[in-house]
């Protein structure tokens with residue numbers, strides 16, 4: 037394989053590059069949302085795109101999330117490939133009606149006539165001291181909606197390829213970008229256009245003691261915990277789910293069967309979160325291999341705290357993952 | 368100041384060509400015929416819950432016929448007349464209300480999408496569809512319809528504002544029939560005419576006598592023309608009345624007086640148009656009879672077609688969720704196909 041040239045980019049730059057490539061490659065691609073045009077987005081993810089592609093293809097909408105999602109649906113119905121930005125995942129809620137009632141349902145309710153190749157990008161998650169409602173992780177809510185896909189990249193390199201796949205996909209895809217990684221994650225990113233398959237989980241690190249399972253902003257937390265454990269002589273496996281829907285159950289179960297212990301790490305509230313789904317799948321498909329209960333390391337059953345002094349207690353960190361690991365190993 | 372209500376029939380005016388007027392009448396009569404048949408079929412257990420539109424034919428057909436073939440309708444649940452006038456085959460419509468999967472895939476050639484159940488959600492989508500035409504270099508216009516109750520929802524406001532700001536070629540029809548199920552207009556809004564709101568969004572607002580087919584049709588034509596010329600959206604308020612229950616499960620005697628219904632029955636849009644045609648010598652009992660016979664024949668033919676539709680297959684439950692089935696749908700599909708539930712199949 038020819039090795040592509042790479043440069044070091046952060047997640048903001050990687051997503052920007054993916055949008056740029058998509059806009060240049062396909063006339064049907066449109067980028068819109070609140071402040072994405074002239075300002076380039078509150079995180080500058082869309083910086084420079086309006087200058088390059090004009091106000092027709094990259095545009096600011098009025099401030100109305102349901103309107104943005106409804107607009108995206110109609111544009112897709114009419115043959116376009118909209119990429120809508122919701123400024124923060126916590127502001128997807130005003131658009132939930134459009135999402136639950138329509139975005140995920142149109143293909144089914146039209147028996148295949150109306151497919152909606154819509155991508156909805158939104159920053160999610162905490163760790164950077166945002167105001168109230170700016171750190172929500174609504175992936176379980178979205179994943180509970182039939183007909184949509186949910187993708188959460190954990191690195192700039194993955195984000196670029198996954199976003200390009202999401203834009204090529206014939207179905208609606210929620211693409212959640214961890215705010216913590218926007219400028220926090222920097223990595224080698226290949227130049228040019230490339231796609232990475234949706235619906236595949238990745239084993240990031242092999243180990244026999246236990247399997248850590250997570251996605252997005254929690255991947256670096258899991259890796260940090262794994263590194264600490266390694267120094268103490270415990271090798272754990274780390275799985276990045278990357279796509280929550282459709283879920284790569286095969287890779288997941290295989291990884292758990294190998295170690296017999298599983299810990300799911302996610303930063304949404306614990307009850308009914310995506311970790312519950314993972315735990316249930318493991319119970320259904322790998323119970324005979326389990327040597328300890330499946331454990332969850334998650335947020336608390338409370339809104340994400342906007343209080344900077346104690347916010348870090350909500351979001352799982354390596355220490356909490358290690359505590360769960362200890363519990364699983366001594367069960 | 369009260370907005371002017373556009374009317375022709377009450378003043379004895381006849382602003383259309385004869386053929387155009389007859390086309391309007393036939394389409395309205397055909398819609399009414401369907402509505403009556405649908406109610407019968409429902410009572411026989413051959414349709415599911417059905418939402419009649421009786422009394423609103425002028426509003427729905429008037430707008431649908433003002434559109435060109437390349438234009439779209441994005442309807443709400445009461446818009447069967449609009450769908451028929453836009454060319455949806457009768458058998459598809461029957462199958463739709465029978466809740467048969469074959470009725471949920473509208474034919475490719477017909478520029479109409481499935482009716483919307485969650486109220487007002489169609490409004491911003493219609494705006495998106497209208498803009499898509501502009502991007503594709505097609506000059507299609509989108510007509511979308513909502514009830515007076517539906518205008519209370521946020522999506523109505525968001526959609527109209529989007530349309531105005533983005534200059535989308537949309538005609539927003541409000542079928543103001545006075546009730547949202549049982550809630551009267553006076554408990555719905557503090558404004559006398561909805562069309563007044565248009566100014567607040569920055570678009571023209573027009574009030575028409577919704578039981579006057581000429582008024583609806585002509586104002587809709589103007590709105591379509593404006594949209595097609597790139598002059599943006601219009602809000603068209605049609606004052607009308609639903610003569611039948613909200614749905615086949617509803618009992619209107621619990622919330623509205625008989626005298627009110629009777630008063631509106633006298634303003635039946637079909638009778639009004641027929642009278643105008645008769646006065647001009649364009650219509651009579653014999654022509655009516657011939658039309659009814661043709662409709663009867665068409666209905667029998669189309670109903671027979673629906674009976675040929677194959678029984679829904681269990682696995683259709685998980686079809687068309689995604690363009691390609693994901694692993695979870697695939698597993699359920701195989702189980703259902705073999706006659707199992709998912710958990711039995713393991």
Ligand SMILES: Cc1ncc(C[n+]2csc(CCOP(=O)(O)OP(=O)(O)O)c2C)c(N)n1
Pocket residue numbers: 445484485486513514515516517518542544546547548609613
């Ligand atoms: C979001 C939502 N809420 C409630 C309902 C239940 N519902 C169906 S029709 C209706 C009244 C609608 O009234 P209006 O918009 O005036 O239209 P009309 O039925 O008079 O044509 C209600 C409350 C619904 N379909 N969707």
